[in-house]
Amino acid sequence: EVQLLESGGGLVQPGGSLRLPCAASGFIFSSSAMNWVRQAPGKGLEWVSIISGSGDRTYYADSVKGRFTISRDNSKNTVFLKMNSLRAEDTAVYYCAKDIVEEPGPGSRMDVWGKGTTVTVSS
Amino acid sequence: SYELTQPPSVSVSPGQTASITCSGDKLGDKYAHWYQQKPGQSPVLVIYQDRNRPSGIPERVSGSNSGNTATLTISGTQAMDEADYYCQAWDSSSVVFGGGTKLTVL
Numbered sequence: 303e304v305q306l307l308e309s310g311g312g313l314v315q316p317g318g319s320l321r322l323p324c325a326a327s328g329f330i331f332s333s334s335a336m337n338w339v340r341q342a343p344g345k346g347l348e349w350v351s352i353i354s355g356s357g358d359r360t361y362y363a364d365s366v367k368g369r370f371t372i373s374r375d376n377s378k379n380t381v382f383l384k385m386n387s388l389r390a391e392d393t394a395v396y397y398c399a400k401d402i403v404e405e406p407g408p409g410s411r412m413d414v415w416g417k418g419t420t421v422t423v424s425s
Numbered sequence: 426s427y428e429l430t431q432p433p434s435v436s437v438s439p440g441q442t443a444s445i446t447c448s449g450d451k452l453g454d455k456y457a458h459w460y461q462q463k464p465g466q467s468p469v470l471v472i473y474q475d476r477n478r479p480s481g482i483p484e485r486v487s488g489s490n491s492g493n494t495a496t497l498t499i500s501g502t503q504a505m506d507e508a509d510y511y512c513q514a515w516d517s518s519s520v521v522f523g524g525g526t527k528l529t530v531l
Contacts, residue, residue, distance in 0.1 A: 346525035347511050361518045364426065397467060408515045411458040413479065415467040
C-alpha cells in the first residue's frame with residue numbers, strides 16, 4: 303500500500319523555523335516527484351513546492367520562495383520541507399503529495415496524499 | 426502568474442447532473458486535473474489529464490477541457506459527492522490550483 307506520513311508540525315513563533323519530513327512507502331520513491339501543498343484554516347489548497355525524483359530540480363510558489371527549501375533523501379524514502387522566516391500567513395495544514403511523474407512538468411498531478419501536519423505560526 | 430478561476434459554490438439535486446467549471450487563459454492547451462476533498466480528509470484525485478479517471482472513481486464522474494475552460498461533470502449526483510472540488514494545472518514551472526468549488530447536494 304502506498305503511504306505518506308508527514309510529521310514535524312507544531313507551534314512556532316513568527317520569524318522561527320521548522321522542518322517537516324514526509325516518510326514514503328509502498329512505491330519506488332526515486333521515480334516520483336514529490337510535492338508540498340498547504341491549506342490554511344477554512345481556505346483552499348495552495349501549492350508550495352515540488353522536487354524531481356532525483357532531487358536535482360526544485361520549484362517554489364512565489365509566496366515561499368527564498369524562505370522554504372524542499373529536499374529529499376532517496377536512501378531513506380523521505381522528502382523534507384525546511385521553513386524559515388515563518389509568518390502568521392504560513393499557518394496551515396501541510397500535505398505531502400506524490401506526483402505521478404518523475405520530472406515536474408505539464409503532466410504533474412498528485413495521486414497520493416498524506417494526512418497532513420499542522421503548522422501554527424503565532425506568538 | 427497564472428490563475429484558475431472556479432465558482433465558489435454549486436448546488437444540485439440528488440440524481441441530477443452537476444457541472445463545475447475552471448477557467449484560465451488557454452487552459453485547453455494544458456492538462457487539467459481535478460481533486461475532491463471532503464471535510465477533515467485529504468484531497469483525492471478524481472480526474473487527470475482532462476478526462477481520465479483513476480481506478481476506483483465511478484464512471485459518472487467525467488471531465489473535459491477546451492478553449493479557456495475545463496469542466497468536471499458528475500452525473501446522477503449522490504449525497505456522497507458533496508465535497509470541495511479543486512482544479513489544477515501546470516504553468517511556467519509552477520503547479521496552480523483553482524480556488525475550489527463547494528458542491529452541495531440539496
